[in-house]
Amino acid sequence: MLILVTGATGKVGRRFIAGLLDDPRFSKARIRALCHNRLLPETGRVEVTKGSIADPHVAAAAMKDVTHVVHLATCKETPAAVMDVTVKGLFWLLEAFRTSATAQQFILIGGDAGIGHFYYRHEGPITEDTPHCAYPGSYALSKVLEEVMLDQFAIQYGINNCCLRAPWIMEKDDFKYTLSFGDDVFGGPDWKALVPQGDARRYVQAGTVPLLRDADGRPLKRNFVHVDDLVSAILAAIDNPRAKRQLFNICMDRPVDYGEVAAYLAHTRNLEAVDIPSQYHSNWMDNSKAKYLLDWQPSYDLERLIDSAWQYERSQDDPRIVWYPG
Known part of the structure; x- marks a missing residue:
């Protein structure tokens, strides 16, 4: 098993790689970390490839001999880059994946920006059947296009894919x-x-x-997820036949x-x-489908989310660096 991880240096990428390497179920798995602006250290089970998925040659080279993809790379509110990186980048990865002789599963981490999170009123819980409704901005639009493109590649070419849709991802403080x-x-x-x-x-x-x-x-009411719970969902989806061509909401049990x-x-x-006061709207993402099909359960509730953030103590070699604002 060779897993390509894009966005490998982000909060989810780093935590996913560490979690997979520590999980006895994946003791023989290897990681290929595709890095752009920052790098990870290489180890016996982790190799690093540098470049941007906006370049089709980089995407094709990164996919060589890969069996699984965990796609985390994205852009925030950067209109000048979002189409090349987020949209075309996913296209190049999927093109390389569908023509690969080794490719087995493609996992995309989506976002609740694609269904508008608190910008729009929802008359009931947000399920995986809730229509896309991006809020204004290039980032939310890109999250819609990612999910639609992934779904269409499954329809057109029969690839084994899975999308885990996450709200705002928290870690540390x-x-x-x-x-x-x-x-x-x-x-x-x-x-x-x-x-x-x-x-x-x-x-x-x-x-x-x-x-x-x-x-x-x-x-x-607004939805959140802790990075550890998102990582556990990714691990639960890998090679899970019940995840094939499925979209899952991955979030706390309650907003x-x-x-x-x-x-x-x-x-x-x-x-x-x-x-x-605000003109935002409360919403409630329903994670029942992930619980049922993936046998997944979030471990963070409101009290744990708060306590872990307020109790976290940073060491001198762990400065608070925010690479993007949200």
């Missing part, structure tokens, strides 16, 4: 910084831009957290409720919260 009113905020909304500057400075000093409210005035976050932080850490 990420979740703590999603609630910061400072410049160190991770992702969006940019809370300091939603309150007066003086208030934002006070909130940073006091550790005050935002209690985001949805368009109906209720505490907003994060900003009201529950505020209450838990007030109770456990004596932190205050401030209401932030």
